Amino acid sequence: MxxxxxxxxxxxxxxxxxxxxxxxxxxxxxxxxLRPAQAASSDDPVALVRSVYTKAEANGLPERDFVALLSADLRRLWQARAKPVGLAEAERLRAAVFGPGAGSDLAVKRVTNIPGLPKERMVAVEFLMGSEPRQVFVHLAPADGGWTIINIIYDQGDDFRRIAEQGSRTAS
Incomplete structure (x- = not known):
């Protein structure tokens, strides 16, 4: 008892x-x-990427929110890089998200999933930079019940990972 x-x-x-x-x-x-990446990374990778690009287009994407969405190794590279002198946070983020040379005249047109990867996702973002049509591909991997960015491939031949690696070597 x-x-x-x-x-x-x-x-x-x-x-x-x-x-x-x-x-x-x-x-x-x-x-x-919940970390910011988990809170922001929805089950739908297209919705997540659309949210990131819409906020970046309107200068409403804080750096901490963007960094929280990056994979751990990409986050370390981004944080270790040499920050370009004379660029405001919004300009650095636009260059990271839309590609080098991204100005303030940006307009997101379409965000779509590219099928074919078994676990990871590739999301295409079509936008205008001024009057020039451009496109980037956001490579995502599953993480903690959501998605994390493992690279951004720009239509001019560069990619976010390579630029971050070069920047971190310069800072060392």
Missing amino acids: KHDRDRQRFDRRRLLAGAVLAGALFAGWGPGA
């Missing part, structure tokens, strides 16, 4: 501790709290 009461108390304590822990995680506290 006493053993059953002790077990019930123990079960109540575990239930209460679990509820407190779950509340803390959902509130954004603790080691398992």
